[in-house]
Amino acid sequence: MTGVSLAFAAALAGLVFGLMHFVALRRTVELYSGGRSGLAAAALTLGRIAGAIAFFGLAAKLGALPLLSSFLGFLLARTLALRAARRTA
Numbered sequence: 001m002t003g004v005s006l007a008f009a010a011a012l013a014g015l016v017f018g019l020m021h022f023v024a025l026r027r028t029v030e031l032y033s034g035g036r037s038g039l040a041a042a043a044l045t046l047g048r049i050a051g052a053i054a055f056f057g058l059a060a061k062l063g064a065l066p067l068l069s070s071f072l073g074f075l076l077a078r079t080l081a082l083r084a085a086r087r088t089a
Contacts, residue, residue: 007069010059014070017055018077024048026085 001009024044031041059070 003065006062007065010062010066010069011073011076013055014059014073015077016073017051017070018074019080021048021052021074022077022081026081 025048028041028044028048031037031044056067056070059067
């Protein structure tokens, strides 16, 4: 795999991971604000953090370019999540 294709694949993976991350974050906020079980919200929070550590740790093992590309994909997912949240608010 060439450097450019690896970077593109990492950015796409970062986007997908980021979308899952921010969906889980939204669900966590809904649980906390709804006064529901703090255990479920805490589990989602720990899962998001563990997932981020594992995902970015793997990207770092692949090198600097995949790490930066995956982070750019993650930031794009953040932007999309914020836009969606503003539309529903």
